[in-house]
Amino acid sequence: MADRSVTPDAVGRALEVLRERLDRRTAAFLNACVRCGLCAETCHVYLADCEPDSTPAAKVERLARLFRRYHTVLGRLTPGLVGAEAMTEDTLQALAAAAFGRCTLCGRCALNCSVGLDPASILRFARTVLGAAGLVPQGIRANIEAAQATGNTMSISPEDVRETIAWLEEDLRQTIGDPEVCMPVDRQGSRVLYALNPRELKFFPLSISAAGAIFHAARESWTLTATDFDITNYGYFAGDMEAQRAIASRLIGRAEELSVQELVVAECGHGYRTLRWEAPEWLGRPLPFAVKSFVEVMAEYLAAGRLRLDPSRNPDPVTLHDPCNLVRNGGVIEEPRYLLCHAVTTFVEMTPNREDNYCCGGGGGLLAASEHTARRLVSGRVKADQIRATGAKVVVSPCHNCIDQLMELNRHYALGVEVRTLGEVVADALILTGTG
Amino acid sequence: MTAGSLILLAALLVAGAAFLAERLSPRFSGVPAPVAPPRGSAAAGMVYAFTLAFGPGAKESASLHLPSYLAGIAYHLGIFAAIARLLTTLVPVTVPPAVDVTAVVLFAVGLGCGLTLLGKRVFDARLRAISVPDDFLANLLVDTTLVTGIVASLDHSLVALFQVTGAALLVYAPLGKLRHMLFLLVSRRWLGATLGRRGVRPSPPPGVSRG
Numbered sequence: 001m002a003d004r005s006v007t008p009d010a011v012g013r014a015l016e017v018l019r020e021r022l023d024r025r026t027a028a029f030l031n032a033c034v035r036c037g038l039c040a041e042t043c044h045v046y047l048a049d050c051e052p053d054s055t056p057a058a059k060v061e062r063l064a065r066l067f068r069r070y071h072t073v074l075g076r077l078t079p080g081l082v083g084a085e086a087m088t089e090d091t092l093q094a095l096a097a098a099a100f101g102r103c104t105l106c107g108r109c110a111l112n113c114s115v116g117l118d119p120a121s122i123l124r125f126a127r128t129v130l131g132a133a134g135l136v137p138q139g140i141r142a143n144i145e146a147a148q149a150t151g152n153t154m155s156i157s158p159e160d161v162r163e164t165i166a167w168l169e170e171d172l173r174q175t176i177g178d179p180e181v182c183m184p185v186d187r188q189g190s191r192v193l194y195a196l197n198p199r200e201l202k203f204f205p206l207s208i209s210a211a212g213a214i215f216h217a218a219r220e221s222w223t224l225t226a227t228d229f230d231i232t233n234y235g236y237f238a239g240d241m242e243a244q245r246a247i248a249s250r251l252i253g254r255a256e257e258l259s260v261q262e263l264v265v266a267e268c269g270h271g272y273r274t275l276r277w278e279a280p281e282w283l284g285r286p287l288p289f290a291v292k293s294f295v296e297v298m299a300e301y302l303a304a305g306r307l308r309l310d311p312s313r314n315p316d317p318v319t320l321h322d323p324c325n326l327v328r329n330g331g332v333i334e335e336p337r338y339l340l341c342h343a344v345t346t347f348v349e350m351t352p353n354r355e356d357n358y359c360c361g362g363g364g365g366l367l368a369a370s371e372h373t374a375r376r377l378v379s380g381r382v383k384a385d386q387i388r389a390t391g392a393k394v395v396v397s398p399c400h401n402c403i404d405q406l407m408e409l410n411r412h413y414a415l416g417v418e419v420r421t422l423g424e425v426v427a428d429a430l431i432l433t434g435t436g
Numbered sequence: 437m438t439a440g441s442l443i444l445l446a447a448l449l450v451a452g453a454a455f456l457a458e459r460l461s462p463r464f465s466g467v468p469a470p471v472a473p474p475r476g477s478a479a480a481g482m483v484y485a486f487t488l489a490f491g492p493g494a495k496e497s498a499s500l501h502l503p504s505y506l507a508g509i510a511y512h513l514g515i516f517a518a519i520a521r522l523l524t525t526l527v528p529v530t531v532p533p534a535v536d537v538t539a540v541v542l543f544a545v546g547l548g549c550g551l552t553l554l555g556k557r558v559f560d561a562r563l564r565a566i567s568v569p570d571d572f573l574a575n576l577l578v579d580t581t582l583v584t585g586i587v588a589s590l591d592h593s594l595v596a597l598f599q600v601t602g603a604a605l606l607v608y609a610p611l612g613k614l615r616h617m618l619f620l621l622v623s624r625r626w627l628g629a630t631l632g633r634r635g636v637r638p639s640p641p642p643g644v645s646r647g
Contacts, residue, residue: 026464028623033616035571036497037563038501053565081573083568083569111631111636114495114498115616118623280470285471290473355639
């Protein structure tokens, strides 16, 4: 990151964003910070590296100094008094190191801020500023470009989707022993559209099979789609307001074309957050269908008696990693616990848990930003310690982004655990008609 | 009306106008009303943000830093009391001795806590790294007002001194970090509403899902 130069034109564009695109909420947050520093220990990055630059207050201060220079009287007249800084290549590089390198936008600091401001939203706006300066990590940028060009971040063609699903369907029929099992694609008028993270198609197809088994067991009217199926949104991570809207619009448009009543988001924290909470705001209208996480849907099926589970099929101790965007920023807090309590023999909570849980370290698009890999793994130590303390053999997380980070932490910190999605664990516990 | 009262009154008007202008500044775009269907209650989130969220156990910023938290509470109680006492100097009322005694205690405790927090900013490397001169100036302005408040409470003939330092504080408030006195309210309302709508705060009881 640090070796990417910033031209004077780019500095000018970033300044224009800071001047023209700040909203009242973010401005209020920037005006409210008193630099008390009491947020430090709420951040997993600071807990892991203990560097003063990693405290949420220090990260916020990077943008706040620019804000004060261009948006406050004292910042213009006596910048030294209020610590205001001009926007330059150096201040932008420092902002990039803070907003991308040391923050996963997990929002744990917001819940614990003594004033009550939201550092994550400030740092997301910082990313918007950095985008104008061309300082978004290349890996994040590449995912945005792929999503906009092909409809998904991994450029998977519709033919490949259909082929993969057909193979999974056949495999599921044999596994369950039921030739009636169906994994429909692009079926008009289904009640539910189940939308995927492209990584599932490429690397984790068994999580799609698990969803198929669960929908089959619940006798759901559902479909997948071969086009515009991608629930991820790297535009959100980049703070790119146009890209995030355009990317979300594709899947929303596809759900509208298929006339579904529910868009069910596969296990992906930021996918759920962006589609459930942010996209209606970006589009300026409510969506004509409900947006639910697959976690919520599974919990509904179980509560309604549409799923029967046998916990003895998952005998190893299981712990749960709460994805920040699903739980702290999404409100899906108790559903995963409800499911695990019925699907596994022994469920052990991490400490802390629920909305107070620590980020795994891979949020905010960091998994795609290879220049920050070292710090991402260091900051993951907090999560690794949490997992180790549970004594669990299986770590469940309803988020493919977290799964990737947890698998890497598993290797890096030699945790000796198995990392699984919630759907896979629930599917393993399914009691299907005729199979006992 | 005395000269001190006129200065204080003028400072109040200037501060009020400056805060209003800042709050309604057209420099910043508005935030549209949310349209995503709520999972919880925005109102409950806001109520939580302005009540229980101030408790010592509600946030790690308090529970992990209890001395700083308590000092901050005492400091702000002193400041609120000073502002209230300043306002009473504008109206022709006789302040009972018990009020003066209470004020002196609140101001003195607040002053001690304010100086303690200032010392922490000087000696704590982590805090020093994020500090700017305004942090010290704002603290000293408040401390000076508390000192003159103590003096004026002990000797009413010196109330003009209290009024002038209070006026300086009020005029500076919208300019520097003291502006958080307004934006804390705005921030809490927004964050409280967001967390409330999403069903995150107040925390749902374990085992109870929303939506």
